[in-house]
Structures are given as structure tokens and as C-alpha cells.
Amino acid sequence: MLQKSIWKKNLGMLIQLLLISMLHVTGWMPVVIVILIVMTNNNPPIIVVELQASWVLLNIVYIAVITNPLVCMFAIPEIKEKMFSFLNSIHIRQQQISPIINTQTHKSSIKKN
Secondary structure, three states, rough: HHHHHHHHHHHHHHHHHHHHHHHHHHHHHHHHHHHHHHHHHHOOOOHHHHHHOHHHHHHHHHHHHHHHHHHHHHHHHHHHHHHHHHHHHHHHHOOOOOOOOHHHHHHHHHHHH
């Protein structure tokens, strides 16, 4: 039984590692492809040279950096459950009906008169 829980924990870490690795690979792949095309061709296509000179290609890498915490949060089940329960509690609080005035102070002021 203990071995099963260890394997389950290791599987969770493996899934998280694969998700983060795939995120970084997809972010860096366009940059690597353009650099390889420029390095291997004597006269690379104009579009590739423009992509290499523009900041668009380098900004794609930052998408992986920005979304990394989100991938980590959704890869860990405990954090995901707490996050969803917190969001549901906020949603339930917004739908709650409450009186506009405090009824206890209103009744006490009527009795005094």
C-alpha cells in the first residue's frame, strides 16, 4: 500500500515535469527553428530574417514564463482543489441575500418610542 502511494506521488511529479517541459519547448521551438534556418542557409528567406530581427519572436518565449505558475497550479491537485473551492465560496457569497438595514437596531428604536 505504501509503494502505491509513492508511485502515485511520483506520477504526479512526472506529469508536472512533462507539462512544464512541453510549455518551454513550445515557447522556444519557433526561435530555434528560425535560428537554424538562418545558420544553415547562405541566403535565408527574407521573412525569416525579418522574424529574427523583430521582437515578436523573442516575446513568444515570455508566454512560457508567464504561464508557468498556472501550469504548476493545475498540475498539483491539492492546490487546484483549494483554488476551485475558494472561487466557489466567492461566487456563493455574491449570491447570498441579506437585509438592507440591520433589523435588530430598527426594532429596538421602535420599542423606545
